[in-house]
Amino acid sequence: MNNKTGRYGIYGGRYVPETLMQALTELEEGYRRAQKDAGFNNALETLLKDYAGRPSLLYYARNMTEDLGGGKIYLKREDLNHTGSHKINNVLGQTLLARSLRKTRVIAETGAGQHGVAAATAAALLGLSCEIFMGKEDTERQALNVYRMRLLGAEVHTVTTGTMTLKDAVSETMREWTKRVADTHYVLGSVMGPHPFPEIVRDFQSIISREARSQILEKEGRLPSAVIACVGGGSNAIGAFYHFIGDKGVRLIGCEAAGLGIDTDRHAATVAKGRTGIFHGMKSLFCQNKDGQIAPVYSISAGLDYPGIGPEHAYLYETGRAEYYPVTDGEAVNAFYYLSRTEGIIPAVESAHAVAYAMKIAKDVPKDENIIICLSGRGDKDAAAIARYRGEDINE
């Protein structure tokens, strides 16, 4: 990765309207200062520990391991963080950064609502005003999270342009940022967008693998044979992969949303079905048609329902360091039930994509080896939607 230009091989860059360029330069300069600032780093560490509840547990899933009959399965419990997902790691970092840049207002996009809730939480804690942009379809899929954001004092804008999902929420938040950049920081929720966002978000999320690596060495005395995480934009995955990238024996496996199947037109499998393009500020892989129009994508999971992937993932894929596999709605729902009943842990439907892939490969992992699944979030938010998927009509 080239820090100066924000390039990961050919991917990355800063493809945004001129109006935002100065803000991105200031953000990068501010971030470089923060990286070296002991005060900033101490404040973040304290918040992660005392407020978010880190370090998160690395839990040995004994029932699942015995049931699947292969290597030991560990769950990195990001679902136990305050606000219920890995998103808090990034928003605490970025909100502190926003404050150090003397911004008084943060804006953010959200898909499933996890990032929106996390951003609203951090803004409430650190005294910034907060506005969230969420696609209309997602406000309906995740009505409870909309209310949680409002409860936390954020204003939620329903996005009715385009496909009314995460992609359009990102576009609308970028448009809002070009309108009001002086007092506003855009808390981007994934390892995507223009440089320096992919780097900043990755750094704040890399605490997942920093902890997991030392936890697994302590518990097992050896590195995992695989780390498995779901990938939409890819923030929990890059966080879970990062400190293992140099460990050549550790397979890094990203699970993308195959929706109804990658041979249908209802999926969000960017690596399997996309190609290189330029969108949302970055050069990366995108689902698109032959004329470069961004394709409407679909997943049962609002958080994976995005037509692109972060540039560092595109690079890890191209260089063969990480592998990416599509997981269907059906497989994810099955894993959602499986983990709930086997371990008493209800995973986010996003994370259930990673659980589903682990279920496929676990029996082939030798018993003296282990694998780590990043359980990026908890599934309470999904219970009603999963019930509907299974044909039960319940009220939230």
Place this chain on the structure above:
Amino acid sequence: MSKITEAFKGKKAFIAYLMAGDPDLEKTAEYILALQDGGADIIEIGIPFSDPIAEGETIQNATLRSLSSGTTPDGIFEMMAELKDKVKIPLLFMSYANPIFSCGYDSFFKRCSESGISGVILPDVPFEEAGEVLSHTQKYGIEVITLVAPTSVRRIANIAKSARGFIYVVSSMGVTGVRTSVNRDIRSVIDAIKRQTDIPAAVGFGINTPKQAAELLQYADGIIVGSAIVNIIAENSADTAEKLKKYVRSMKG
């Protein structure tokens, strides 16, 4: 002097924008000629992109109309081939990076030069990222128009040095769309450009009335009008072409 820069010679330039394929390409060809007849000095032709992040609602809707009528870059190039001999003023394409990247830069800009296109405007390709485009545009004599925004103060010197054709001065913060008042501070931005280069500076974003035009043209070399024209086209009446002609005449004062 380039054909684009020449359009500013001895006069203030009126630059009109319309979206290709809104409501269909046949109408677009008719409207381009109407805008020329009305006195437009340069026309920007939008190539639709599904997710135009620099556009307000008006042009987003034009994009939807264009895409739903089946507009593709191939179709737009075919329209250009038929228009080529009838249009005397410089034509620009305005689009986003992805449709162009998807065509392949080299093949896209080659076709531009064969179709009589003089330049391109790509709002999501800032100065720093333009290199990958420039190596192809220079080969085919296509000029890349660079933008300067109210937030560009520390960047103007670098941008102006390598600017070609004209500099597109974004009048105000935010996205495209008709505004009731236009930022007057833009004068200091234009002054800063003038200290760096002789390339003309044209102001766009939000302009729609003759009064706004006259005000801005006290210090700008040209104005760019998009959403107001797209609004006329959106009415889609029998005399749209006539209305466009009249509108351009009124704006030219």
